[in-house]
Amino acid sequence: MTTDRNLLARRMFEGISDTYDWPAQLLSLGQYGRWRRCAVDRLQVTDDALVLDVATGTGLVARDLVSRRGARVIGLDLTFAMLDRARGSNIALVSGRAEQLPFPDASFDGIVFTYLLRYVNDAAATLDELVRVLRPGGAMASVEFGIPTNGVARAGWSIYAMHLLPLASSVISPGWKEVGRFLGPSIMSFNESFPPPVLEHLWSGAGMQDVRMRRLTFGAGVVTWGTKVNAR
Numbered sequence: 001m002t003t004d005r006n007l008l009a010r011r012m013f014e015g016i017s018d019t020y021d022w023p024a025q026l027l028s029l030g031q032y033g034r035w036r037r038c039a040v041d042r043l044q045v046t047d048d049a050l051v052l053d054v055a056t057g058t059g060l061v062a063r064d065l066v067s068r069r070g071a072r073v074i075g076l077d078l079t080f081a082m083l084d085r086a087r088g089s090n091i092a093l094v095s096g097r098a099e100q101l102p103f104p105d106a107s108f109d110g111i112v113f114t115y116l117l118r119y120v121n122d123a124a125a126t127l128d129e130l131v132r133v134l135r136p137g138g139a140m141a142s143v144e145f146g147i148p149t150n151g152v153a154r155a156g157w158s159i160y161a162m163h164l165l166p167l168a169s170s171v172i173s174p175g176w177k178e179v180g181r182f183l184g185p186s187i188m189s190f191n192e193s194f195p196p197p198v199l200e201h202l203w204s205g206a207g208m209q210d211v212r213m214r215r216l217t218f219g220a221g222v223v224t225w226g227t228k229v230n231a232r
């Protein structure tokens with residue numbers, strides 16, 4: 001069942017699908033690619049593993065998985081316009097929702113998802129669903145936006161996210177103007193409910209073990225990875 005948040009995400013990403021990659025890199029002050037590569041490099045899979053990239057968007061993570069890890073990748077997203085931009089690369093693309101994946105249990109050796117959990121109604125249930133399609137012993141890695149804990153860095157982050165980002169985004173396009181206004185408050189509200197220790201707890205609760213986290217750029221990016229508990 002499509003939710004109100006699914007509709008919001010689809011509308012917002014339809015508005016920026018034409019120009020996604022370079023503004024994302026620019027507005028993250030050059031950090032977007034670095035965070036993504038950190039998650040891809042932490043995914044503990046062998047060459048030729050079958051990996052699902054959930055919320056693949058224009059396929060940036062999926063392409064890194066192919067080029068850096070030699071993985072076979074399926075990219076899934078709920079915004080058709082974003083998937084259209086991912087076409088032409090060596091990735092199979094599927095339209096779908098993270099909350100209800102169109103795959104049988106234990107289908108994948110690895111799963112990656114980036115900037116997804118702010119767009120779902122129930123983060124714990126969505127994590128359960130992601131882990132369902134991962135084989136026992138398989139690996140999962142993600143990136144979410146975080147907020148710096150250090151006082152000075154946090155003040156700088158607030159000024160940037162709440163004031164400069166909306167201003168800079170509004171120059172790019174009307175679609176980016178909406179995203180620029182949405183992002184700061186959305187990241188703050190997500191981090192109030194799911195600060196990194198709570199996220200780590202959710203991963204364990206969903207059946208992941210050896211869960212590790214790395215905070216990048218003073219904590220503005222949070223990379224999480226782990227492996228699925230083996231069946232006993």
Ligand SMILES: C[S@@+](CC[C@H](N)C(=O)[O-])C[C@H]1O[C@@H](n2cnc3c(N)ncnc32)[C@H](O)[C@@H]1O
Nearest residue numbers: 009055056057077078079082097098114115119
């Ligand atoms: C910020 S973009 C990230 C795209 C890509 N992962 C990257 O790192 O460049 C977020 C993507 O999540 C997708 N999305 C949001 N909610 C989703 C859901 N419930 N299921 C699948 N995709 C979703 C959006 O359509 C959008 O393409």
